[in-house]
Structures are given as structure tokens and as C-alpha cells.
Amino acid sequence: MNNLDSLPKKKILSLFMTCGFPTLNQSKKVFNEMLSHQPNIIEFGLPFSDPMADGPIIQEANKLALRSKLSTQQSLNLIKELSKSKNNTSFVIMCYLNTVRKFGLNKFIKNIKSIVDGIIIVDLPFEEEDAIKKSLSKNNIHLIKLISPMTDKKRSKKLLKNSKGFIYYISATGITGSNKLDYKEINKNVKSIKKMSSVPVLVGFGIKSKKDVIDISKKTNADGVVIGSALIQKYFDIKMDFNKYLKSLKKFIQEVKI
Amino acid sequence: MRKYKQPSTVGRFGEFGGMYVSETLMPLLLNLDKSYKKIQKDKKFKKELNDLFKNYVGRPSSLHFAKNLSKYINGPKIYFKRDELNHTGAHKINNCLGQILLAKKMGKTRIIAETGAGQHGVATATVCALFGLPCYIYMGAKDIERQKPNVFRMKLLGATIIPVESGSKSLKDAMNEALRDWIKNVRDTFYIIGSTAGPHPYPKMVRDFQSVIGQEAREQILKVEKKLPDYLIACVGGGSNAMGLFYPFLNDKKVKIIGVEAAGRGAKTEETAATMTSGTPGILHGSYSYVLQDNDGQIKEAHSISAGLDYPGVGPEHSYLKDIKRVKYFGITDKEALEAFQTCSKLEGIIPALEPSHALAYLIKAFKNKHKNKVVILNLCGRGDKDLFTAAKAIGFDADE
Numbered sequence: 001m002n003n004l005d006s007l008p009k010k011k012i013l014s015l016f017m018t019c020g021f022p023t024l025n026q027s028k029k030v031f032n033e034m035l036s037h038q039p040n041i042i043e044f045g046l047p048f049s050d051p052m053a054d055g056p057i058i059q060e061a062n063k064l065a066l067r068s069k070l071s072t073q074q075s076l077n078l079i080k081e082l083s084k085s086k087n088n089t090s091f092v093i094m095c096y097l098n099t100v101r102k103f104g105l106n107k108f109i110k111n112i113k114s115i116v117d118g119i120i121i122v123d124l125p126f127e128e129e130d131a132i133k134k135s136l137s138k139n140n141i142h143l144i145k146l147i148s149p150m151t152d153k154k155r156s157k158k159l160l161k162n163s164k165g166f167i168y169y170i171s172a173t174g175i176t177g178s179n180k181l182d183y184k185e186i187n188k189n190v191k192s193i194k195k196m197s198s199v200p201v202l203v204g205f206g207i208k209s210k211k212d213v214i215d216i217s218k219k220t221n222a223d224g225v226v227i228g229s230a231l232i233q234k235y236f237d238i239k240m241d242f243n244k245y246l247k248s249l250k251k252f253i254q255e256v257k258i
Numbered sequence: 259m260r261k262y263k264q265p266s267t268v269g270r271f272g273e274f275g276g277m278y279v280s281e282t283l284m285p286l287l288l289n290l291d292k293s294y295k296k297i298q299k300d301k302k303f304k305k306e307l308n309d310l311f312k313n314y315v316g317r318p319s320s321l322h323f324a325k326n327l328s329k330y331i332n333g334p335k336i337y338f339k340r341d342e343l344n345h346t347g348a349h350k351i352n353n354c355l356g357q358i359l360l361a362k363k364m365g366k367t368r369i370i371a372e373t374g375a376g377q378h379g380v381a382t383a384t385v386c387a388l389f390g391l392p393c394y395i396y397m398g399a400k401d402i403e404r405q406k407p408n409v410f411r412m413k414l415l416g417a418t419i420i421p422v423e424s425g426s427k428s429l430k431d432a433m434n435e436a437l438r439d440w441i442k443n444v445r446d447t448f449y450i451i452g453s454t455a456g457p458h459p460y461p462k463m464v465r466d467f468q469s470v471i472g473q474e475a476r477e478q479i480l481k482v483e484k485k486l487p488d489y490l491i492a493c494v495g496g497g498s499n500a501m502g503l504f505y506p507f508l509n510d511k512k513v514k515i516i517g518v519e520a521a522g523r524g525a526k527t528e529e530t531a532a533t534m535t536s537g538t539p540g541i542l543h544g545s546y547s548y549v550l551q552d553n554d555g556q557i558k559e560a561h562s563i564s565a566g567l568d569y570p571g572v573g574p575e576h577s578y579l580k581d582i583k584r585v586k587y588f589g590i591t592d593k594e595a596l597e598a599f600q601t602c603s604k605l606e607g608i609i610p611a612l613e614p615s616h617a618l619a620y621l622i623k624a625f626k627n628k629h630k631n632k633v634v635i636l637n638l639c640g641r642g643d644k645d646l647f648t649a650a651k652a653i654g655f656d657a658d659e
Contacts, residue, residue, distance in 0.1 A: 049556040050430065050542060052437045053280035059424060072554045097278055098541040102555030123278045123544065127268065146281040150444055155285060170282055 002140050003090035004117040004165040007040055007200050011217060012166070012224025013257060014041035014202055016094065017231060018058060019075040020065035021047075026242055027065070031082050033246055034231075037253045038089055041166075041202075043120070043226065046075050046095035053122045057229040060236070072103045076111045083115045092118040092144060092165075105132060109139050118142040118165045126159050137164075144168055147193055149185060160197040167193055167201045168226065181206055187220040194221060202226050208233075210255040217258065227256060262508040264578065269458020271578035277457040279544040282441045291459040293364050298466075303359060310355050311470065314388070315345045317352075319471075321478035321635070326605040333625040334488065334632035339475045339503060341639045342610065348640035349471060349499045350381035350452055356467035358385040361448035368443065370394045371450045372436040374401055374429030374495070375566030375613065376408025377640055378452030383417035393417040396436040398428035401565045408644050426559035429495075429569045433543050453496025454573030457544030461573050468502025475635050476506050483633050491516045492637040493617040494587065495531070495567035497576045499639035508584060517576060518620040520562035521589030529561035532589035533572040534580050547574040563592035563652060564612035566640070594619040596652055599642065611640030612649065 015034050020027050034042055047065040051058060083091060093116050100108050100121065112119075119141055124132065126145075133143045142165035147156055149170070160167065171186050190201050203216050204226030216225050234252060238244045264271045269291075277287055297303045311317040320343065324336040341349040361369060369391050373379030379395040386393035395412055399421045402409050412419055425431035433456070440449045454461045454468075479487050490507060492500035494517040507513045519525075519532040530536050533548045540549040542557055550558040550570035560570040579585040590598075595612055598619035603609045610618060617636055625634070642649070650656075 049425070050434055052434045052543065053282065053441065055438070056424075063424075066556060096541070098551070098555040098557075102540065102551065102553070122280050123541065125277055125279065125281065125284045127284075128276060128278065148280075148282040148285070150283075150285040151281060152285065159281075170280075 002117045002142065003088060004142055007090065007166065010223055011258060012041065012200055012202060013039045014043055014224065014226040015039045015231060015253065016043040016045060016226060016228030018045040018047055018061040018065055019078055020070035021061040021232065022064050022235060022240070022242065023068060024070060024074060024078070027078065028081070029246060030249065031078070033249055034253065035082060035085055035089060037257060038087065039253070039257070040224065041090045041092055043092045043094045043228070044075070044079050046072060046093060046099050048096040048099055051096065055229055057232050061232045072099055079112070080115055090117040091115060092120060094120040094122065097121050097124045105135060109135055109141070112141065113139045116141060118144045120144045120146065120168060122146070146170055149189060153192065156193060157196055160193065163197050163199050166199050167197060169193060169201055169203050169222065170205050171203050181212060181215070183215060183219040186216070186222065190220055190222045200224060204228065210258070213256045213258055264575065265458065265462055269462065271461070271575045272581065274539070274547050274577040275458055275461060275574035276546050277544060278541050278546065279457050280441070282444065283437070286444055287457055287459070294360060294459050294463050297360055297363060303363070307356055307359060311352070315351050315355070316343065317470065318474040318478070319343050321475060321482070324606050327602065330601070330605055331622055331625055332627050334629045334634045336621065337479065337487070337633065337635045338608070338638040339471060339635055341471055341499065341637065342608070342641035346377070346381045346384050347643065348377040348381065348611065349468060349502060350378045351384065352470055352502070353452065353464050353467040353498060354378070354381040354385045354450055357448070357450045357463070358389055358391070361391070361450070362389060364448065366446060366448035368392050368394070368447045369450055370396065370436050370439050370447055371452060372396045372429065372432040373452065374398070374432070374568055375564065375611070376401065376405040376412065376644060377566060379417070380408050380411045380415070382450050382452070383412040383415035386417065387415045394420060394439070396420050396422055396432040396439070398422045398426070398432050400427040401429065401432070404648050405565055405644055406647065428560070428565065430557065430560070430571070437543065453498045454501045454575060455496040455543055455545060455547070455571055461545065461575055464498050465501040465505055465575060468498050469505040471499065471502035471637065472504060472506035475503060479633065479635060485633070486510055486513055487635045488512070488629070488632040489514050489516060489634040491518065491617045491621055491634060492639065493518045493567060493613045494572060494576060495520065495569050495613065496571070497573035499637050501573060501575055503635070503637040504585065515585040516620065517585050517587045518617045519587055519589050520564055520567035520595070520616055521591045522561040522563070524591055525589040528558070530589070531560035531562040531567050531569060533570060534576065534587045535589045537570070539577065542571040545571070545574050547577040548572050548580070563595065563648065564616065566611070566613040567616065588620055590616040590619045592652070594623065596649065598622055599649060600653070603642070608638065609642035610638055611642050612645045613640055614638050
């Protein structure tokens with residue numbers, strides 16, 4: 001069974017968090033807090049030294065997690081341990097290809113089989129995915145696709161063929177010096193994606209507040225949102241006081257669950 | 259040996275290279291690749307570039323017979339390919355001119371670049387001034403500190419310097435930040451990458467623009483020596499000056515080719531930048547190539563006295579040339595490079611940059627009293643002005659900053 005196959009039709013909430021942030025032990029508490037709210041999806045970021053597709057906040061989280069030489073195996077063990085209280089929440093790993101390559105694809109899959117429902121390999125383009133996708137699908141793990149505002153129709157069609165799980169639409173791109181969400185553009189692109197694929201479309205990057213979540217739901221055709229940086233930012237906002245962080249995390253997740 | 263024909267249409271040099279970037283960048287790279295292919299057939303583009311090479315850069319750069327150094331080594335005849343005489347003081351300008359012409363043709367209005375030693379930053383700022391485009395240079399905070407003269411140069415040329423405080427605060431991190439900028443500003447921005455690293459088509463494109471070095475050297479040596487050289491030697495960080503010299507000779511089986519990496523405090527220590535001597539294949543900055551990494555694939559920080567070689571990766575074509583054994587790669591320590599830096603200055607009246615000082619050090623070490631009657635071309639890819647403070651400090655000379 002793959003939890004991603006029974007996602008609801010609307011208002012899907014996916015929460016991203018870096019494994020091992022701020023420390024491995026504290027990370028368990030963070031994920032347990034997240035799990036207690038039963039979001040539809042939790043995305044586990046595997047820390048990488050050079051996360052070039054992530055913004056400065058997630059980069060900082062990666063750095064903190066790697067301070068204590070957190071290994072890939074430790075991250076995977078953490079995910080396994082958390083999966084005991086997984087229930088209906090889908091588990092998705094988000095990582096860079098070098099992490100999987102160095103760990104060994106088969107060993108990686110062996111570690112996450114029946115635990116993880118999907119994987120996003122940020123820097124694995126469609127052109128290079130064949131072998132990995134095959135191995136993953138044999139083990140009932142979906143390879144989640146990213147679509148950006150730069151992806152044109154012709155390319156989207158190729159990318160979205162046989163897509164499984166959900167589509168991750170990267171919203172905040174191409175807007176010079178601004179992080180404002182352009183709902184008109186998002187709606188236009190999400191609509192076009194939905195014509196080509198039947199799996200849910202989630203909007204990510206730049207979603208920071210309850211208002212953003214509601215606006216996405218009201219002003220666009222998207223089926224849900226991914227929130228990442230905003231969850232991590234809270235830790236720096238309260239000057240890295242961990243107990244306060246857990247409380248503010250709780251409050252924030254309650255808010256964005258609409 | 260079959261005729262050398264790399265990379266493949268998808269940017270593979272054997273198994274190395276490729277395009278490992280997020281979907282935010284993929285469409286851009288494909289578009290860049292298409293535009294580059296088109297421009298390669300454009301005669302007007304070629305003419306424009308050649309005019310700039312001749313009248314703005316001062317090409318062809320001379321091929322100087324280093325008589326005194328040859329005598330000192332008591333080995334082969336040594337020729338310097340003097341790309342340090344180029345406008346802006348290094349080979350970097352060759353590539354920047356090619357890329358900015360391409361950017362213009364693609365209708366881009368904003369230029370970004372990363373820089374380590376500052377040579378590529380200066381070259382980019384220079385072509386931006388020439389073509390009237392706004393220029394943003396990402397530079398590691400550590401490099402800003404050790405390359406002050408170049409920082410000032412870039413500012414004079416009108417560029418905005420963006421200090422990078424993340425990671426090791428050097429070239430690798432500057433490249434991460436530049437890629438992030440590009441993801442954010444994809445529509446109007448052209449990213450001028452300075453080395454043969456990064457995702458396809460950059461390694462190919464940069465090599466092609468730099469191969470003017472090897473083409474000229476080939477003609478020049480045939481004229482004076484009436485034969486091809488026996489050896490080529492160049493330093494390798496990301497590898498652009500080396501690819502520029504090597505590429506036009508790759509089919510000449512008899513020409514032995516040597517790439518010299520920066521071994522920092524020693525290739526076996528943790529403080530090294532000798533990627534191919536100490537690294538393993540992995541993915542960094544969108545390309546599969548040798549990288550310095552730990553068992554979990556986390557990229558290590560590189561170390562070299564030379565900011566231009568201080569990079570934990572290397573261009574994918576070098577990885578390929580290493581694996582097919584067409585090019586041999588060796589490491590030279592900070593200390594050895596500093597000695598060669600002084601030797602060359604005293605003997606030839608040429609103060610080399612710390613980058614080619616690594617190639618010089620290898621030449622002095624490995625060719626001393628050997629290979630007589632042979633001919634060597636060494637790529638003197640940059641001049642030492644930018645390194646005066648660093649070198650003075652390392653040598654123990656009290657230079658008042």
C-alpha cells in the first residue's frame with residue numbers, strides 16, 4: 001500500500017523538515033510534533049553540504065544538521081523509527097542525487113521500502129531518471145515530479161506522463177527581487193498541469209502563512225501546499241530556544257491546517 | 259585512437275558530465291544549449307568574437323621561449339603560452355567575451371558570475387562594462403579578503419560584489435549562490451560560468467571558447483620548432499585554461515599532456531584541492547565528475563594557497579581524460595608553488611599567478627636534468643599581480659597593505 005495513492009482531493013497539506021535539525025535528538029521531537037497533527041504528507045529533507053536548489057533558510061538547516069556529522073544512515077533510521085506512528089500520513093524523502101548515489105541506490109531502497117511512499121530527487125532531471133525510477137517503482141515508491149514556471153507545455157507533457165503520487169509545482173521563480181506569490185500565474189500553470197495529469201498538484205516555495213494557504217486554496221486550482229522554509233524559519237525567529245520552537249511550531253501547524 | 263569527439267549531445271564525456279539540476283534550471287540549460295549550437299554556425303558571431311580577441315584582448319598571445327628557466331632546469335626547451343598578457347591579466351577573458359556575445363544574442367539583460375581568485379570576476383565585469391550590462395559577482399568572503407586588488411578592480415568596472423558567507427566562503431559556495439540567483443531570476447539573467455565545470459553545456463562551451471589558446475599555440479610552435487610539442491603542461495582547478503590548451507592537441511597521440519592540481523598542504527592531507535588525486539566521482543554543481551567528498555557524499559572544503567584552484571570539483575572532461583589516461587594529473591603543494599613563483603620571477607622576469615605557479619613547480623620538479631631535446635609548452639594563464647599580498651605574507655615579506 002502506498003499512502004500517496006489515497007490523498008484527499010483538496011486542501012492537501014505537506015510539511016517539509018530537514019532531518020537532524022537542529023540536532024538529531026531534537027529532530028525526533030520536531031517530527032513527532034509534526035506527526036501529531038496528522039498532515040497528509042511529511043517531507044524528510046536529507047541534509048546535503050551543497051543544497052543549490054534550496055534557499056538560505058533550508059541551507060542553514062542543512063548546515064546545522066551536518067554539524068554533528070549526521071550520516072545518511074542515521075537520517076534513514078530516524079525516518080524508520082518515526083514510521084511506527086505514521087498512520088495515514090505519506091512519507092516522502094527529498095534529497096540530492098549525490099546522497100543516494102554515494103549510499104548506493106539498492107541499499108537506499110532497501111532502507112526505505114514499505115516506509116517511504118515517495119521520493120523527490122531535486123537535481124535528478126527527467127532526462128536522467130530512467131534507471132532510478134524503475135528500481136523505485138518495483139518497490140512501490142513514487143518518484144515525485146517537479147514542475148517550474150519555466151517548464152513549457154511540451155516538456156511538461158513528457159514529464160507528467162505516468163506521474164504518480166503528486167506533482168510539486170515550484171511557485172516562486174522568475175520574479176526578480178520579489179517573493180510575492182503571483183496567484184494568476186500559479187493558477188494558469190496549475191490548470192495546464194491538471195489537464196495533463198490526474199494526480200494532485202501541490203504548490204511549494206514561498207508559502208509562509210495561513211493567509212498564503214487560504215489564498216492558494218481560493219485563488220488557484222491547486223490541490224494543496226508544501227510548507228518548508230517557514231517551519232524552519234520559526235527556529236531562528238525565537239533565537240534558537242528549542243522548547244519555545246516546539247510550541248511555535250505547534251501553533252503554526254494548527255493555523256495552516258485549513 | 260579514434261578521433262576525439264566529446265561530449266555527446268547530452269553533454270557526456272564518457273560517463274562524466276551531464277545536467278544534474280532542478281527543474282527550475284533544466285529548461286534554461288536546454289535553451290542555452292540550443293542557442294549555443296545555433297551560434298556556433300553563425301559566421302557573424304565568429305567574426306565579432308575574433309575582432310574582440312584581436313583588438314580588445316590583444317590576441318594572439320605570444321609563445322615565449324623561456325631560455326633562462328630552460329637552462330636552469332637543464333632539461334627540455336620550455337615555451338610559455340603567455341595568456342597572462344591578455345587584457346585583464348588572465349585567460350578568463352576569452353570565455354567571457356564568447357558568453358556575453360551569446361547572452362546578447364539571447365536577449366538577456368543582467369549578468370551574474372561566480373569568482374574565486376577574482377580573475378573571472380574581473381573578466382566578467384570587464385565585458386559587462388564593454389557591453390553596458392549590469393553585473394553581479396558572487397565571491398566567497400574568504401576570497402574577498404585574500405584578493406583585494408581584484409575586488410577593487412571589479413568595483414571600478416561597475417560590478418556589484420555579493421559576498422558569500424556560507425560554507426567555506428570560497429569558490430564552491432560562490433557558485434551555489436550564483437546558481438540560486440539564476441533560479442530566482444531565470445528570465446532576464448545570463449550566468450557566465452568561468453570554468454569547464456557546471457552542467458552541460460557549460461563545460462563544452464567554456465572549453466570551446468578557451469581552445470583559442472591551444473589553436474594559437476599549435477600554430478606558433480609549428481612555426482618555431484617545425485614540430486608539435488612533446489609535452490603540454492597546465493594547472494587545473496575547474497580546468498578551463500588547461501582544456502583550452504589541451505583540446506586542440508588531444509588527437510595528437512605523441513603529445514604527452516600533464517595537468518597539475520593544487521595539493522594544498524599535501525594530496526593526502528585534509529587540506530587539499532587535488533580533486534583527481536584525492537577525490538572520487540560524484541555530483542557537484544550539476545555535473546558528474548571527480549569531487550572531494552566524504553563517505554556520505556558530503557562535499558569537503560578544498561584548500562589551496564591559490565584562490566583560483568581552491569575548488570573541490572573539476573570539469574567533467576578532465577575526469578574523462580584522466581580515466582582514459584590521455585592526460586596525467588599530479589598534485590603540487592602550496593610550498594612548491596610558492597618556490598616556483600619566485601624562481602620564475604627571478605629567472606624570466608615574469609611574475610606568474612599562483613595558479614600557473616603550480617604547473618611551473620611540477621615542471622621544475624619532474625623535468626630537472628631530464629627530457630633533453632624535448633619541447634614543452636606551459637600555459638602561463640595568469641599574472642601574479644593579484645597574488646602579491648598573499649605571496650608576500652606566505653614568504654614572510656612585510657608588505658604594507
